[in-house]
Amino acid sequence: MTTTDPTLAQTDPADDGPASGIGTGTRGTRIIGIATIVAMGWLVAFGLGFSPEDRDQRESVRLLYVHVPTIWIAYLAFIVTAVASGMYFFGRKKALGWDRLAGASAEIGTVFVAVTLVIGAMWGRLTWGVFWQWDARLTTTALLFVTYIGYLAVRRLGGTHEQRARRSAVIGMLAVLEIPLVHWSVRLWRSLHQEATVLGTDADVSMDGLMLFSLFVGVVAFSLLYLWLVLHRTRVMAMEDLLDERGLDDALAARRAEAGGTQAGGTQAGVAQEGTA
């Protein structure tokens, strides 16, 4: 993500054409936004109301309708980041749009991992009696979170947009390799965390129908939210980049004008000195 210096961003839009003041919304994003709100309402209804309590976990199972979808969508977001990074890095055109998609997706994925960790800690407190254990799944997920915080920090380093894109593309393609580690950590090490119920290798989903449906509603709700956010965030980044470039152009033009004025002033002063002599 590139920050925009407000002092540099104050370019006059009238120079290049009228700005309607319209933000990043379109008819498509509005439809997705409404669908997201409806799906979130369904998630609350099914997650907190209609789905039954679990035999072992009791009511705490309701937290899993948020915990599981958020980490799945975070995985998806980081895969999108890696693919978009690859498209930028190996693409011939080096289109910055891929870089912005990678950055936007990573931001949203990181927030979703944070939600997963917090909700997981609450579930752990109710089920295990503790908020946190240095268990393989929890530790690798925390590592994933820290890695993408690092990725976002690297995006904020100075340099041109191309430098930002190159640097972050490399990290985006490497960081995604942590996902298999997180997902299979429960099998690789003897973990306290339960194994996958839905995405297991045996393809046997032994869940109550309403529980599975509630989980499905959660996945749909957070998928829609991800799509809505990534569209808006990518557009915001495009405008930030544009204003950054304009700000830099304006600053360079001002600098050239200043240097030209100084040079002309210096020449005039030199002529005046010669005249005096």
Added chain:
Amino acid sequence: MEDAGFIIGGYVLTFVTVAFMSWRVLRAGKRLGKQVPDEDKYWL
């Protein structure tokens, strides 16, 4: 009762987080949209 507090608190925390993130993105879009001419907005 402790369960209800954690469960409802977890949902509230999640929705507050995503609502805040959405609001920030929309606000940034509106703010920057005033400075960028429409022909540079590829989504229009």
